[in-house]
Amino acid sequence: MLVSSADGLIHKKQLRLMGNAFEISVVDERADWAAERIDEAIAEIRRIEALLTTFSDDSQTNQINQQAGIQPVKVDKEVFDLIKRSLKISELTQGAFDITYGSIDKSLWNFDLSMKALPDAETARKSVRLINYKNVLLDESESTVFLKEKGMRIGFGGIGKGYAAEKAKMLMISKGVKSGIVNASGDLSTWGSQPNGNAWTVGIADPNAQHNIFSSLKISNIAVATSGNYEKFVVINGKKYSHTIDPKTGLPVSGIKSVTILSPNAELADAMATPIMVMGVKVGLNLINQMQGIACIIVDDANKIHTSKNININ
Numbered sequence: 001m002l003v004s005s006a007d008g009l010i011h012k013k014q015l016r017l018m019g020n021a022f023e024i025s026v027v028d029e030r031a032d033w034a035a036e037r038i039d040e041a042i043a044e045i046r047r048i049e050a051l052l053t054t055f056s057d058d059s060q061t062n063q064i065n066q067q068a069g070i071q072p073v074k075v076d077k078e079v080f081d082l083i084k085r086s087l088k089i090s091e092l093t094q095g096a097f098d099i100t101y102g103s104i105d106k107s108l109w110n111f112d113l114s115m116k117a118l119p120d121a122e123t124a125r126k127s128v129r130l131i132n133y134k135n136v137l138l139d140e141s142e143s144t145v146f147l148k149e150k151g152m153r154i155g156f157g158g159i160g161k162g163y164a165a166e167k168a169k170m171l172m173i174s175k176g177v178k179s180g181i182v183n184a185s186g187d188l189s190t191w192g193s194q195p196n197g198n199a200w201t202v203g204i205a206d207p208n209a210q211h212n213i214f215s216s217l218k219i220s221n222i223a224v225a226t227s228g229n230y231e232k233f234v235v236i237n238g239k240k241y242s243h244t245i246d247p248k249t250g251l252p253v254s255g256i257k258s259v260t261i262l263s264p265n266a267e268l269a270d271a272m273a274t275p276i277m278v279m280g281v282k283v284g285l286n287l288i289n290q291m292q293g294i295a296c297i298i299v300d301d302a303n304k305i306h307t308s309k310n311i312n313i314n
Contacts, residue, residue: 002035009195013038018049018161020185026172027179027195037177041168048164051079052156054102061154065102069150072139080143083136086159089271090133093287096275098247102153103130115234118241124250131247162225162270165189169266182266187225189266207257207299215297215305223266227273228258240301244277253278260297261288262311268294281306 004011011034012025024041026034053059057066060075067073075083086099104127119127135148147154156163161184168182169189179192181200190200199220203213207228217224229242234252241252259276263269272294276284281298288296288308295311 002031002038004031005195007195011035011038013042015042017042017045018053018164018184020161022185023181023183024168025181025183026177027192028177034177037172037175040175041172041182044168044171045164048160048167051076052082052160052163054153054155061156064145064147065153068147068152072137072142072144072146074142074144077143080138080140080145082156082159082163083145083154084138085267086156086271087133087136087138089159089268089275093272093275093279095133095247096278097158097271098131098133099154099156099158100131100133100136100147100152101158101245101247102155103151104128104245104250115236117236118251121249121251126250128245128247128250158274159267159271161185162187162189162223162267165223165270166266184266184270187223187266187270189223190219191221193220204260204297207303217262219262221264223263223269224260225263225266225269225273226258226260227277229256229277242277244274246278255280255301257299257301257303259284262295262297264293272296 002011002013008031009029010025010027011031012023014021014023022045024038026037028034051060054061056062060079064073089097130149130152135152136154137146137148165182165184165187166189169191172180173191182189188202193199199218202217202219202224204215229240233243234241239254241254244253246253256277259273261269261272276296279287281300284298285296285306285308288294296308297311298306300306
């Protein structure tokens, strides 16, 4: 259902896509026109979901996984290029981001009240033995993807919704939408401005009370993505562990409550939020400070706020 603001200038639809709550907003005086643009964006996100999902046997992602250790799989250029960019982010983050995380032995991790202890280090390491982005072999001339080890699996949970949000935004811009927001379950891609001409205001959630805002940012033509331990975690011996697993150790990360990334590109913002949690405050901020056009806000376990050099928060 299309919901319009009181002044009739902001039109939005909410629905579930890619396993996440999406909200797409368009600023325009024409409600019918805005609804058509939103429906086109939804169709684009569904198209991408069909390519990337691991819940459908005939998706290109699952075809790659089914042929792991057997043979290369020919894929669309779009999928090939997304995997290629994912591997570059893996190199940049020294493996803290890794699309082969789908290989993890999930039986060790339920992150519910029944979880009373972490697995021992050796068991944890074995659970991630197949996670290695270097074992994803790409053939540009053939547009094929090959996972070297049997049992390896790729998944786009760390980059897919950002990619879809970016593609939906670009489609709407190409169709003449001057201002809007694609909200992919809290990861936002914005362009243009509010009807009054002001920049969009985005609230940064308080990691200790998700529905409270501890800071706000005025943004336009910027994407914002947040990764936090407040949605799924476990407390063992008084220490809180995030559901984010370090691909190298197989153990959950600790020390950071939330990471918020700002970037002109929603795909990059989405892809960088989780690895910064894995890398930790010092190493993570050092990496962000070396990158152009990207900024970061980190809240650590002691509720201290750390920011990259190029950002001021209210």
